Amino acid sequence: MKITLKSKSFMNKRWLWAHPEGELDMASAARFRSELEGAISAGGYRYLWLDMSAVTFIDSSGLGVILGRYRQLQPLGGSVIITRPSEQIYRLLTAAGLHRIMEIDRPLSLRYREEGI
Numbered sequence: 001m002k003i004t005l006k007s008k009s010f011m012n013k014r015w016l017w018a019h020p021e022g023e024l025d026m027a028s029a030a031r032f033r034s035e036l037e038g039a040i041s042a043g044g045y046r047y048l049w050l051d052m053s054a055v056t057f058i059d060s061s062g063l064g065v066i067l068g069r070y071r072q073l074q075p076l077g078g079s080v081i082i083t084r085p086s087e088q089i090y091r092l093l094t095a096a097g098l099h100r101i102m103e104i105d106r107p108l109s110l111r112y113r114e115e116g117i
Helices: 026-041 060-076 087-095 110-113
Strands: 001-009 013-024 048-052 054-058 079-083
Touching: 001 026, 001 048, 013 026, 013 060, 026 060, 048 060, 054 087, 060 079, 060 087
Parallel strands: 013 048, 013 054, 048 079
Antiparallel strands: 001 013
């Protein structure tokens, strides 16, 4: 799994923008967690923006990493947002209930289908 990390400004806040590519599973979760934790701590970030456009698969280990970052940032008044997931990834994230605690973009293909466009 390749991971790109950058600092971005959005809504007058400083965000750690993370762009993982490939499968976020048991084999890659520990590295993903380590890189996110390190960058969050080193940069003093309270906000995490996960661009999931290049993630092809997530298992429970990957979901655990995302939930863990939420639990790391939430006591600091921070938050996690997830953008650009595929339909499959979006369905998995919402089935896991993450939409109740963090903002997750709904894929355009689902929006159009639900709105009858």
